[in-house]
Amino acid sequence: MTALREPDLVNDVAEILISADRIQSKVAELGALVSSDYAGRSVTLVSVLKGSLPFMADLMRAITIPVRIDLMEVSSYGGTATESSGLVRILKDLSSSIDGKDVLIVEDIIDTGLTLNYLVRYLRGKNPTSLRICSLLDKPARRLVEIRIDYLGFTIPDQFVVGYGLDYGEHYRNLPFIGVLKPEVYTAL
Ligand code: IMP
Numbered sequence: 640m641t642a643l644r645e646p647d648l649v650n651d652v653a654e655i656l657i658s659a660d661r662i663q664s665k666v667a668e669l670g671a672l673v674s675s676d677y678a679g680r681s682v683t684l685v686s687v688l689k690g691s692l693p694f695m696a697d698l699m700r701a702i703t704i705p706v707r708i709d710l711m712e713v714s715s716y717g718g719t720a721t722e723s724s725g726l727v728r729i730l731k732d733l734s735s736s737i738d739g740k741d742v743l744i745v746e747d748i749i750d751t752g753l754t755l756n757y758l759v760r761y762l763r764g765k766n767p768t769s770l771r772i773c774s775l776l777d778k779p780a781r782r783l784v785e786i787r788i789d790y791l792g793f794t795i796p797d798q799f800v801v802g803y804g805l806d807y808g809e810h811y812r813n814l815p816f817i818g819v820l821k822p823e824v825y826t827a828l
Contacts, residue, residue, distance in 0.1 A: 646810040652818035659815040665792045670701020681705035683740045688712040690747035693804040694775045709733045727757040742767040747804050748776040751783040
């Protein structure tokens with residue numbers, strides 16, 4: 640058996656798709672929009688671990704109205720490292736009730752939409768006053784279910800991306816930009 644090679648954070652990235660600066664100005668824009676849309680109210684941000692962590696951390700600081708945060712962790716199973724299956728398991732549930740709250744789901748990327756579709760149905764069942772979706776990235780080419788994204792950062796082409804929270808095999812999350820992984824990395828790691 641060949642030993643798995645360590646990821647190379649500099650050389651495994653083929654192209655920087657969205658720079659750290661572009662991410663930060665988009666986050667500021669989204670934060671301002673959320674603050675004005677929910678003005679006079681407070682909003683509960685529900686983020687989905689682990690990929691949304693940097694986005695959540697930056698977005699909450701760009702919002703100027705009162706926020707509560709909660710974290711869920713879900714894993715899709717039955718798929719592969721780069722393909723989602725739509726079968727979702729909740730690894731970590733909400734820690735507080737969202738009954739009667741204005742809830743904004745904070746996601747890293749919407750690909751097939753299957754994970755979010757499951758999550759929306761699950762959270763709707765918990766009786767929030769409103770439920771909206773904010774996603775940093777949208778990869779519409781592979782969508783299998785219709786999803787209405789209320790706040791969107793960037794639409795990206797059908798490429799597997801890493802960085803700013805997004806991983807391949809749990810690595811590359813700490814890159815400050817969104818980059819396209821070299822295809823040969825999928826087979827080598
Ligand atoms: P969906 O259920 O197909 O919409 O998949 C959503 C989840 O798949 C995201 O929250 C990510 O964790 C993961 N994912 C989808 N596309 C990518 C990608 O290009 N890079 C890294 N993770 C991805």
